[in-house]
Amino acid sequence: MNEIDKRILEFKTWYDAQLQHHDASVEFFCKLIGAIPKVEMVKGRTKSYDECISKFNRKYLPFIDKKEKEVKISYYLTDLIGIRAVCFYAEEVYEIRRGLRKYFKELEITDKSSQLEKTEDKFGYKSLHLQLVLKRGLKGIDGADKFKDIQIELQIRTVIQDAWSVLDHIIKYKKSIPQGLKRRINRLSALFEIADDEFSNIQKEILKEENKINYRLKKGGRIETLKTLDVFRFLFVALKYFPDYDFVEFKVDGFVQEILLLKSDFTEGALNEALQENLSYVDTIEKSINQHLNPYTKIRYCLYKYNIKKFKPILSEHQQGIFNTLG
Known part of the structure; x- marks a missing residue:
């Protein structure tokens, strides 16, 4: 050994x-x-x-x-x-x-x-x-x-x-x-590298948009009435009325998609108008049923009242019944 x-x-x-x-x-x-x-x-x-x-x-x-x-x-x-x-x-x-x-x-x-x-x-x-x-x-x-x-x-x-x-x-x-197989593997690995860079770049752009929201809110920025709603514009309007609420990203995304499916050209201005005109009415609903409503539910009632024809599906039948009873 x-x-x-x-x-x-x-x-x-x-x-x-x-x-x-x-x-x-x-x-x-x-x-x-x-x-x-x-x-x-x-x-x-x-x-x-x-x-x-x-x-x-x-x-x-x-x-x-x-x-x-x-x-x-x-x-x-x-x-x-x-x-x-x-x-x-x-x-x-x-x-x-x-x-x-x-x-x-x-x-x-x-x-x-x-x-x-x-x-x-x-x-x-x-x-x-x-x-x-x-x-x-x-x-x-x-x-x-x-x-x-x-x-x-x-x-x-x-x-x-x-x-x-x-x-x-x-x-x-x-x-x-063989060279052909080697080239295909290199192409695939290059795609992963590009994806990694893009993932980081997209996150940076998202942070930039979030910072814009905060800047607009801090400076009292005006409503951009004709801009089609997206998650960032939704948050800008929603946080004006519910500044202390923690809007979770994936819930906001799903809610905005729900709104746009019902009205694809719905704008930042229209959302602001719906809340401005109808939030006080939704407050009376909250008091009458003696139940706390979260901001999403309040926004749903506001949209329903703003345009019942377009936003009828945004409330459940039970919620529509409450609205119609009080209305």
């Missing part, structure tokens, strides 16, 4: 003895990293023994003297504990990195996003790879002392980068395939 074979046997003994401790560390690191702002999902694992030996044989063994007695295989495996953190937008990757500095010391950084962006004809999944170890003397973190000497590899990706990385591993034989 040569020295390398002995070191492999030593590593197997060490791996089995440490496995429970390493698995517990995965749970600890996932919980710690998952609490960092902008992290939407976190997963981790301990690399299997077979994977460890395969990587060592492939990546490091060719450069090691087989008579070397001081070889410790565990020193070569910096990704024995692997954690993956996923966020929504590309710019959040570096926000997460800043958040990690509260708990971790960076030992090594590999920025695959920067590497790919420097090439003209290569595409693939982008991510930020960090080799980390816990900082010394962390206060108030249960388990920090227990796992302070464990080095981890953390990959930070967006949801789109993560999706492509999963698909990329499923697609086999990527390097030595």
Whole structure:
């Protein structure tokens, strides 16, 4: 038995003895990293023994003297504990990195996003790879002392980068395939990269529109009477009348679609007019039935009264009955 074979046997003994401790560390690191702002999902694992030996044989063994007695295989495996953190937008990757500095010391950084962006004809999944170890003397973190000497590899990706990385591993034989297939894979990976950029850009545009609403409200902006209703124009009008209500995005979107299905050319001005003319009447409905109505229900009553013919379906039969009884 040569020295390398002995070191492999030593590593197997060490791996089995440490496995429970390493698995517990995965749970600890996932919980710690998952609490960092902008992290939407976190997963981790301990690399299997077979994977460890395969990587060592492939990546490091060719450069090691087989008579070397001081070889410790565990020193070569910096990704024995692997954690993956996923966020929504590309710019959040570096926000997460800043958040990690509260708990971790960076030992090594590999920025695959920067590497790919420097090439003209290569595409693939982008991510930020960090080799980390816990900082010394962390206060108030249960388990920090227990796992302070464990080095981890953390990959930070967006949801789109993560999706492509999963698909990329499923697609086999990527390097030595016919040119036509290789080109199709490159086209697909380029589409994922474009999608990631567009996802971020769309979010920025949405934030810009939301900031416009806040600016218009703050400055007492006028109603743009002829502009067709959309979610942003709905919010501008609704928040004038219900400034303290938390309008949840997906509910607003569904409600605006409901309005536009009934009257596709309904405008910001028309919504404002409906509320201005009819909210006081809806308040009398609220008092007469002795029941608190949320803003969506109040707006429904206002639209119904504003144009019964067009907005009849916007109230339930029960609500129409209440309206007709009081009317």
